[in-house]
Amino acid sequence: MMVEGVHFDVSFVTPFQLGFKILSVNVSDIYAMGGIPRHVLLDIALTKDADEGFIGAFFDGVRSGLERYRLVLVGGDLSASRSGVVLSATLGGYAKKPVFRSGARPGDRIYVTGNLGDSACGLELLKRIKRPLMIESGDITHKPLKWATMEPLVRRHLLPEARDPSSFAGRATSMIDISDGLFIDLSRICDESGVGARIYMEQLPLSPQMKKAASVLGLEPYSLAASGGEDYELLFTAPPRKRVEAFCIGEITVSGRVVVERDRSERTFGREGYIHWH
Amino acid sequence: MMVEGVHFDVSFVTPFQLGFKILSVNVSDIYAMGGIPRHVLLDIALTKDADEGFIGAFFDGVRSGLERYRLVLVGGDLSASRSGVVLSATLGGYAKKPVFRSGARPGDRIYVTGNLGDSACGLELLKRIKRPLMIESGDITHKPLKWATMEPLVRRHLLPEARDPSSFAGRATSMIDISDGLFIDLSRICDESGVGARIYMEQLPLSPQMKKAASVLGLEPYSLAASGGEDYELLFTAPPRKRVEAFCIGEITVSGRVVVERDRSERTFGREGYIHWH
Numbered sequence: 001m002m003v004e005g006v007h008f009d010v011s012f013v014t015p016f017q018l019g020f021k022i023l024s025v026n027v028s029d030i031y032a033m034g035g036i037p038r039h040v041l042l043d044i045a046l047t048k049d050a051d052e053g054f055i056g057a058f059f060d061g062v063r064s065g066l067e068r069y070r071l072v073l074v075g076g077d078l079s080a081s082r083s084g085v086v087l088s089a090t091l092g093g094y095a096k097k098p099v100f101r102s103g104a105r106p107g108d109r110i111y112v113t114g115n116l117g118d119s120a121c122g123l124e125l126l127k128r129i130k131r132p133l134m135i136e137s138g139d140i141t142h143k144p145l146k147w148a149t150m151e152p153l154v155r156r157h158l159l160p161e162a163r164d165p166s167s168f169a170g171r172a173t174s175m176i177d178i179s180d181g182l183f184i185d186l187s188r189i190c191d192e193s194g195v196g197a198r199i200y201m202e203q204l205p206l207s208p209q210m211k212k213a214a215s216v217l218g219l220e221p222y223s224l225a226a227s228g229g230e231d232y233e234l235l236f237t238a239p240p241r242k243r244v245e246a247f248c249i250g251e252i253t254v255s256g257r258v259v260v261e262r263d264r265s266e267r268t269f270g271r272e273g274y275i276h277w278h
Numbered sequence: 279m280m281v282e283g284v285h286f287d288v289s290f291v292t293p294f295q296l297g298f299k300i301l302s303v304n305v306s307d308i309y310a311m312g313g314i315p316r317h318v319l320l321d322i323a324l325t326k327d328a329d330e331g332f333i334g335a336f337f338d339g340v341r342s343g344l345e346r347y348r349l350v351l352v353g354g355d356l357s358a359s360r361s362g363v364v365l366s367a368t369l370g371g372y373a374k375k376p377v378f379r380s381g382a383r384p385g386d387r388i389y390v391t392g393n394l395g396d397s398a399c400g401l402e403l404l405k406r407i408k409r410p411l412m413i414e415s416g417d418i419t420h421k422p423l424k425w426a427t428m429e430p431l432v433r434r435h436l437l438p439e440a441r442d443p444s445s446f447a448g449r450a451t452s453m454i455d456i457s458d459g460l461f462i463d464l465s466r467i468c469d470e471s472g473v474g475a476r477i478y479m480e481q482l483p484l485s486p487q488m489k490k491a492a493s494v495l496g497l498e499p500y501s502l503a504a505s506g507g508e509d510y511e512l513l514f515t516a517p518p519r520k521r522v523e524a525f526c527i528g529e530i531t532v533s534g535r536v537v538v539e540r541d542r543s544e545r546t547f548g549r550e551g552y553i554h555w556h
Binding site for chain 1: 321
């Protein structure tokens with residue numbers, strides 16, 4: 001469910017981006033169980049002042065997402081809303097052998113599929129720019145940083161692509177997508193698997209663009225990576241001898257939730273994730 | 279999708295009724311295709327001032343609907359809302375041989391499963407009472423009419439039960455549930471089947487309570503039955519020699535949409551349905 005004023009702000013996001021993103025975030029949930037998404041039902045409530053331009057651009061974004069993920073729109077509902085846009089998507093899919101959050105075992109390695117913190121950093125940039133960026137058609141008129149630095153960050157926030165796990169899902173013992181932040185989502189795997197975890201900050205994959213932007217914005221890049229939300233990268237565990245193409249950031253332990261900082265000091269982590277950023 | 283201020287008014291409806299009704303209206307859609315509903319996903323957006331009492335009573339209504347229709351709640355989402363409650367339900371089910379709107383053939387008889395107009399008449403009563411009626415626990419403190427007259431009418435509006443077609447679905451050539459009113463929904467079957475219809479006003483099943491209440495309220499009961507919405511009775515067609523337990527109200531023709539009034543005069547009908555009542 002995406003609610004205007006709660007999950008998105010139309011001063012930051014275009015209708016196209018909304019249409020694409022609501023599919024991506026739901027596809028990401030199905031991918032995170034090793035599933036193949038297929039059917040989409042979309043409920044849309046619009047205020048009476050929503051113009052045809054909004055609806056057309058929104059459905060262009062939906063269409064783009066349907067093609068990107070090979071989905072079929074099979075139903076839904078269109079309604080009036082008293083205030084603001086409310087979107088609700090339901091996706092159906094298939095999983096021959098679903099991957100749960102509960103299968104992590106001590107000794108497993110912990111992996112992420114891509115750079116962390118780009119989306120949270122992109123959101124911070126958008127908050128400073130204070131208007132929508134039509135990145136889908138190359139909007140480069142406002143540049144607090146070089147466009148090549150900003151683009152992948154705001155893109156990761158506005159038009160996130162879900163990661164298809166089909167090349168490694170068969171070897172994963174547990175999986176989740178990082179929507180609320182690495183610490184929170186890894187805590188969920190620990191809770192449901194009844195295990196601990198140890199992660200190494202210096203092993204978190206950070207994009208050079210995010211490091212650059214964070215330094216200009218005065219933000220701590222490793223904190224963005226560990227606690228920023230909406231990465232939509234997959235976080236999974238696999239036994240140590242299994243070969244997977246992903247970034248190893250730590251290992252599953254019997255108990256405790258430990259972060260090894262870059263200076264080798266250790267502290268514990270918990271559910272202090274996305275709350276910093278939303 | 280049910281949006282506060284658009285589909286319901288919290289001055290007429292209790293949280294329990296909302297929770298039950300959102301399941302009934304969606305179950306009705308699956309029944310209308312000859313399907314068996316099974317899985318429920320429920321998205322709920324609530325304003326910050328929604329108290330625990332609201333949420334508890336709403337889920338009591340949901341639980342009652344899950345038991346009534348043998349459903350399983352398998353997922354959903356809970357969100358904040360900026361103004362008013364927004365509910366979105368998605369139901370999954372099974373149909374070995376789905377019944378479509380497109381199978382009606384000239385000569386088929388037209389049937390409805392129960393009394394028409396009770397719900398629209400109940401809504402008119404509620405508009406005059408101007409406060410919620412907790413009919414689920416026997417609220418009988420306000421009586422513009424005898425409670426025995428009012429109760430089935432407001433119940434049909436507030437706590438509608440979907441009609442299970444399993445005893446006749448195998449003989450139906452087309453089917454729809456009456457949510458927007460008989461005229462509108464029969465027009466949909468005519469459109470999708472490429473046929474006409476002839477219905478007899480005097481054959482519409484009207485409850486004695488509705489006739490009584492309509493006369494007290496100064497409303498025309500046959501007009502409520504033909505154009506009032508939210509009946510959630512099933513409207514279906516079947517070949518003439520098939521035996522079904524339902525009310526025959528007319529027959530499918532090659533073309534034209536004709537109503538035979540009680541005085542034997544004829545007029546055409548179209549999509550002038552629920553718009554009178556909402």
